[in-house]
Amino acid sequence: MNEAKPTRTQRRTEEMxxxxxxxxxxILAESGTAALSAExxxxxxxxxxxxxxxxVGGKGALLAAAAESAMLENRRHMDAAYAMPGSPLERIRLVGAAYRQFALEQPIQFLLLASPPDDFxxxxPLIALVAEQNTKLEQLLREGITCGEVRADIDPPAMATALWGxxxxxxxxxxxxxxxxxxxxAWEKVLASATFVILDGLADKQAQH
Structure with missing residues (x-):
């Protein structure tokens, strides 16, 4: 049975x-929580x-809605990257590329995640999302250590947090x-340089010889 299509009024309500x-x-990305108001x-x-x-609602509801929007957009980009095939280091590169794409396509949502509102x-939920994504990154690092691609002397939880930062x-x-x-x-050059340093630093060079 087909679902009823939203009416014009419902579409306009959702668009608004x-x-x-x-x-x-x-507003949050530009000026922080203090500047946000319904007015x-x-x-x-x-x-x-x-x-x-x-x-939407008042300030609290606006904050929550903005946070939820950022989380959904981030998951849309990152989950696809984590599901890609490839070696652990290759998938870490893909995760970084997906995060870059998220920042380019949704810069405001990215800034909300990179610097969450000071309203605890x-x-x-943003902190929980970061922990969720870092756990996936930590698992990739552990896989890399197990297969000999990633150096064994790193601490996966600490390294996952460092990579996120x-x-x-x-x-x-x-x-x-x-x-x-x-x-x-200039930004692309800096990003490429950072990616090279990260992947080169993670690689177990002894296992490659």
Whole structure:
């Protein structure tokens, strides 16, 4: 049995909700939690504040919706990369490439994950997502150690966290909104250099001889 298609009113309602969440995410990425309010979202969207409350809610609901949006977009990119075939180091490279693509396609959501809001309740699901993704990265490192591709003297949990921090730092240079932002060509060179250093540093060179 076919599901009923949404009506024009329902589609417009959902489109407005997405617009509100996108604007809330942009405010968070630009100015942090303190700058976010239903009134500021309404001003930027050129709508009545009551529309924001009706479609999403107040500040707490806006924070939660922005966080959920960032999490869903991140999972969409990263889960596909972790499922790809290949050796552990090759899959780590693919994970880094997927994170880069996420940052390029969804820079606001990326910045929310790289620098979560200071509201702890809102940040909790984002922190949980980071832990979830780092656990997958840790497992890849363990697989690499087991098969002899990754050096055995690393600590997988610590290294997974370090890789997450390094990727965040380098990727942020390409999507931030200030004078520290690198131009595209320079950013790609920095990213390629960082990827080389990471993969070369992880490789068990003794096993390769």
């Amino acid at each position: 909700r997405r617009t509100i969440i996108e604007i809330a995410s942009q 500021e979202v309404a001003r930027r969207a050129d709508i009545a504040p009551q529309t924001v409350y009706n479609r 309740e809102t940040a909790k 390094m990727f965040n730092g380098v990727l942020t240079l390409g999507v931030r909104n200030d004078g520290f932002k690198l131009k595209d060509a």
